[in-house]
Amino acid sequence: MRENMLKRKLAAGEAVIGCFVPYPSAELAELVARLGFDFVLIDCEHGPTSIESAYHMVLASEAGGATPLIRVPQNVQQVILRYLDIGPGGIMVPQVNSADEARAVVRAAKYHPEGRRGVAGVRAAGFGVEAPLSEYVRQANAETLVIVQIESVEAVERLPAILDVPGIDLLFVGPNDLAQSMGYPGQPLHPEVQAMVDRIVAMVDGRLPLGTTAPTPEQVERQLARGFRLLAANTTSLLAAAARTLLQAAGR
Structure with a gap:
């Protein structure tokens, strides 16, 4: 498996920036x-990206020199397994609302003894020809x-318990669904939503790196100042x- 430079940067305390690609395009x-x-x-x-399209996008991301991550559609063990088997550097799992759900993510993403991910000679494992599976x-x-x-x-109310789950590397605050959950659909910059984001930052208090969206240069500066270390723009924006x-x- 490739060395995960993104994980190295986060572990070193660096801030990283990337981009959502919501369309099935390797190019x-x-x-x-x-x-x-x-x-x-x-x-x-x-959006319409299938696992087959994601496979080629993983290869293309690596060819371009960036770490590929996949936001999976569901917190389901076999779903997570299939996406990890195509070889991304990591996964993002939406709508994790409890410690039990967080533990389910880790079980699906990690092999024994940390989890229950199924072992096979897939692309992520170099097709089983580069090194013994025990090493992989x-x-x-x-x-x-x-x-x-x-x-x-x-999820915010249960955040202290989620923070105690071993194996989670980063928490990503999703402002759009958070706003909807608070009764402000389509208003991620509403003052009450932003106050909730500040509450999350305070609750985490550096125990794990935090990520969120940053669609503009102004938002990049603001989120870095708040303590976010992983920022994601969007190709559409x-x-x-x-x-x-x-x-x-x-x-015009």
Whole structure:
């Protein structure tokens, strides 16, 4: 298994920035990587990206020099297994609302003795020809980045217990679903939603790295100042911002 440079940077206390790619395009994933982002976040929760498309996007991200991550569609052991088997550097699991659900993520993502992930000579394991599987499972447990999303009031209320779950590498605050959970759908910047985000940061208090979205340069600066260490933009937002600037210059 490849050395996970993204995990190394986080462990060293560095901040990292990447980009959601919500479309099934290996070319777009490679372009995002070649632009200099630390990671490409392949979104298989929303949109049409299948596991077959994600496979090629993982390869393209690696070719471009970024760590591929996959946001899986469900916190289900066999679902997580299949996405990890294609060889990303880690997974992000949405809607983790309790310690039991967090433990389920770790069980699915880690091999014995840390979890129950099934062992096979898949791409993640170098197809079983590069090293003994016994060595691969040790490397995979050390290198795989496990991210759970905190995106509901319920998850925030149970955050102290979630923090106690071993094997979680990073908590990712999802502002859109958090806003919806609080009764402000489509308003992630609502003052009460942002106050809840501040509450999450205070509750975590550095025990784990925190990640969130940062669609603009201003948001990047704000989230870094708050203590977030992993920031994710979105290809759609970046394209829209660049297009509007260009069209405005053309008088459109």
